[in-house]
Amino acid sequence: MIQILAVGYNAPIMEVVNRLIRNHGNWNGTIAQTKQEALARLSAGTYDVVLLCAGVTNEDEADFRQFMEAVLPDAKLVRHFGGGSGLLESEIRNAVDNKRTF
Amino acid sequence: MAQYILHKAESRGHDHLEWLDSRKTFSFGDYYNPKRMGFGALRVLNDDVLAAGKGFGAHPHDNMEIISIPLEGSLQHEDNVGNKEMVTAGQVQVMSTGSGLFHSEYNYSPSLPARFLQIWVYPEALNTDPQYTRMELPSALRKDQLYEFIRPGNDGSATTIRKDTWFSIGTFGKGPSIPYPIHQNGNGVYAFVINGSFEIDGRELHARDGLGVWEAEAITFRSLSDGAELLLMEVPMNI
Numbered sequence: 001m002i003q004i005l006a007v008g009y010n011a012p013i014m015e016v017v018n019r020l021i022r023n024h025g026n027w028n029g030t031i032a033q034t035k036q037e038a039l040a041r042l043s044a045g046t047y048d049v050v051l052l053c054a055g056v057t058n059e060d061e062a063d064f065r066q067f068m069e070a071v072l073p074d075a076k077l078v079r080h081f082g083g084g085s086g087l088l089e090s091e092i093r094n095a096v097d098n099k100r101t102f
Numbered sequence: 103m104a105q106y107i108l109h110k111a112e113s114r115g116h117d118h119l120e121w122l123d124s125r126k127t128f129s130f131g132d133y134y135n136p137k138r139m140g141f142g143a144l145r146v147l148n149d150d151v152l153a154a155g156k157g158f159g160a161h162p163h164d165n166m167e168i169i170s171i172p173l174e175g176s177l178q179h180e181d182n183v184g185n186k187e188m189v190t191a192g193q194v195q196v197m198s199t200g201s202g203l204f205h206s207e208y209n210y211s212p213s214l215p216a217r218f219l220q221i222w223v224y225p226e227a228l229n230t231d232p233q234y235t236r237m238e239l240p241s242a243l244r245k246d247q248l249y250e251f252i253r254p255g256n257d258g259s260a261t262t263i264r265k266d267t268w269f270s271i272g273t274f275g276k277g278p279s280i281p282y283p284i285h286q287n288g289n290g291v292y293a294f295v296i297n298g299s300f301e302i303d304g305r306e307l308h309a310r311d312g313l314g315v316w317e318a319e320a321i322t323f324r325s326l327s328d329g330a331e332l333l334l335m336e337v338p339m340n341i
Contacts, residue, residue: 054162057228083163084163087222090133094134097136
């Protein structure tokens, strides 16, 4: 199972992302809807992919990247574009294929 | 020296559902090909057929520029930012989804399929205010010439999705070569043949073939058949 932490600040969209991840047979997902919650989960858990969704700024992304280099250097940080199911599968699979590109 | 990548129509991903038949030039949905992850800022080019009366129920999008071009029939659009209208062949719909919106798109016809191209381009900035635009593609202005319907600036005659993207469409009779100068250094152009056949920089393309060209200053195309329709999407190669 691929362990995914999905971070996003738009609650209705994150509800959909959460459902998409949970319904996928090869993925196990955790959702964080604030930056603080995401940093706490990164400190406590192990993830293969950290997925940045709606609302996450470039500044937040830089902070997550820096934090992950220290606590989760093997995880892959990727942006989820488009919000729904369209790109999710290829973003996750591409991230796993190319894992570790800090 | 110009670089080329040719995507033949039959090489595209294909989903066939009861309500949707979708051909995907680039990875999308369950179709994943690591060599087909887009062309520069152009990320999605889906060639969709919606069954009569069927469609995409309410679903979210964010941080993507989504251009829908109906080729046959009409789409009934509704979103949660106040837009409810029909988009029909001869028009184009542009959604800058930005910080997020929900929308639905249904085939308006109870008896005929609707065909449309669904195109996604990476945005230049994240989390902007969502915007929706519908515009005409006047047939007289795209006959034997390219009609530019997306470009930088906002003079009212075209729409803008990001400052460095140009989309053009035209229907051509069999005829002479026509140059298309690339507007901006660092951009590439993805040519998609909607109908008929074209020769583009010496390469022959047929209906639904796509050709990406980059590290070039211009391309030259020539229609090989009457009524041939070409869509050119000029996008930055660096996202």
